[in-house]
Amino acid sequence: MSHQCEHEHDHHHDSPPPATNNAQSLFSFVNTPNVQCLNTNSHGSSDSAACFIKSRDDQYDVSKYLESDADCQMILHIPFTCICRIFSLVLRTSRSSSGTTSPKTIKIFKNFSKNIDFDTLEDSKPQHEVEHPRDVGIDLDGAPRTEITDTDDSSFVEHHLPRHLFQNAHSLTLFMQSAWEDDEDITRCFYLEMRGESAGQKRGNNAVPLLTVYESAPNPVDHQKLENEQQGSSLGM
Template sequence: MSHNCENEHFEHNHNHEHGHEHTPPMETSSVQSLFQYIDTAKIRCLNAESVNIPSGIAMYKVFLKPQSEKDDCERYLQSDTDCQMILHIPFVGTCKIHSILLRTNGDDDSEGELSSPKNIKLIKNYRGNLDFETIENFKDHHTVESPQTDMPVSDIVEHHLPKNNSWYCDSLYLIFFEDNWSSDEDELCRLYYLEIRGEFLGISKSREQVPLMTVYESAPNPVDHIKLESEQTHINMGL
């Protein structure tokens, strides 16, 4: 485990294909943000709701914020029925991903029913039907461990991807908040800020041929994800 600085950079990555990464992480900077290359109109989310979003503002802006607003924690994305949450973020072309920066919630008793996210799966170029059961059992992924904090809001934490793995994303990029530090699946998680850093390599010719499939339950069942996955309705976070 090593710590660098964004507000805080945290490195505790588990690569399920190539083992642990032992070489020092690549230094990144804010100029490598891929913010402008995200296809915001096609962002999707499962088991999540936006909080404190002004009327008329696109819903994805609760967590995809310009760097000038990265410390704004008044608006955020929160998991809906339990601690799990999936973000589906497409790019307008091919990108090479270096790292992902996240600001999440901590274990603050005053907030109630919240726990710090723990394991977060990162999946590139996923083209299957999007549901929790499939994602939980999906083998081709990279997992990062988010640090636990007793503060209401965590620092911004940078999770570096392994240098020995080619993280080229030509269409789809998934982020799966899998569990939390309390091991209580009924406790919710929040995402205040997300930034992806890397290189934009150009427009992918095949990108528009890939269908985008998601599911979302408009009236969540707090018991489990079974009803969530069976409703098969959509949420478009870009409109």
């Protein structure tokens, strides 16, 4: 990606953020059926998540996208199937044109446990906040394109996150709060890629980590005691 935002304030480190790469995509760890999108309309697919969480093979596809409904704001809540460490976000959004605007302020929450709605997020402090660059993205001229792909790499923006704040993440919530132009205009999200790594702990559908306890060194004495107890129980029945 040719456009990177490295000006986000991370007082924990003064040095530039480490570079990321395509192999660090967390696409395979997204719990797609449980992705939530608020104040959005999906285009090109009935599945809202598929409109913006795309594989690397589909990163240039502009026939599918998510757009805000009543105004510029939208909420994207993305759970993972395992615990993750998140390094950066790669976004491809709309540019300003007739009726559309570029998002400006994006608040980023890790493991948000309260009600996911606009009032709650407005009043909550995020782990991080970024300013998306003005007028960088895709311009559909107010209407869907007939082209299926757009290979302009300069329309992608990578936002590096403070890594010490985004460890042990089982979900990520993005609140696109304001826009560069009129807040009543709509914003569009064509692509969102999260980069990082899995910590290896699998999660179930109820969002509770699934932990397996292994016996590091089986003790034959313990197994003999268990067999004797089972035999004694059988005799007493």
